[in-house]
Amino acid sequence: MAKDFIGYQALTDQALRGVVRDALRRIEKSGLIGAHHFYLTFKTHHEGVDIPDFLKEQYPDEMTIIIQHQYWALKVKDDYFEVTLTFKKLPAPLHIPFAALTAFFDPGVQFGLQFRSEGDAKQQPAPVMVPPPEPEVAQAEEAPPVAAQPKPA
């Protein structure tokens, strides 16, 4: 196939991250209504991600958060959002750039999007941008891992 000088995948990726931003903005403004709730998967070490260290250690690659019953201080800006969730009964403020997202899923209406993270752009062959048939997420809200893993030196 010929070289893509236009960069459709990047344009599409950027446009669809905007859909997540728009959805979060509606929640920021009106709260979660109906059956809506959000699964957001992001690269924990992506540039600009600011989350507690224990989460970065527990999730050295990706982490999925759920915005459903208990969330606080949701703020949505052009390039990032902030939300406070509880992990092990403690509130944890999260600062997540949209560029760090790798997946979005709203099980309430079975709508999902998958992204490539910017850091993967040169490694992965192609992004996926269709709704996944099933959510492939790791529960990250208040549920500690089954076995505690030793910290890397």
Add this chain to the structure above:
Amino acid sequence: MAKDFIGYQALTDQALRGVVRDALRRIEKSGLIGAHHFYLTFKTHHEGVDIPDFLKEQYPDEMTIIIQHQYWALKVKDDYFEVTLTFKKLPAPLHIPFAALTAFFDPGVQFGLQFRSEGDAKQQPAPVMVPPPEPEVAQAEEAPPVAAQPKPA
């Protein structure tokens, strides 16, 4: 499935029409390079569409234009684009709102998008937003129909 209070399909549809706008803007600025060329399908009677009457008569529902070798005066704005193409050797200026688009395809790199037109939003069950495997377009550039159809009274 639960009611979608967020309106994901509308958000996605709007975001992906922006991809077409971005692609056209690059062509407007730099011209067509590489193997890129565009098939744009739109509702000929959508609000805001301004094309010669003979095209509206020839294509009473949808029409696909090709931006490849011969096009002039491409102007891309936030909500519409304008381009002059030749039909039967005569130049025809076209004014097409992005909201009138139902499909976009760049055969050069096999990238495509399909939209629902706004007028169809209440009639069609769901939009399609994945790249089509094959372009489904009707050649509309300089090629008259095989048989001339009588004009409706």
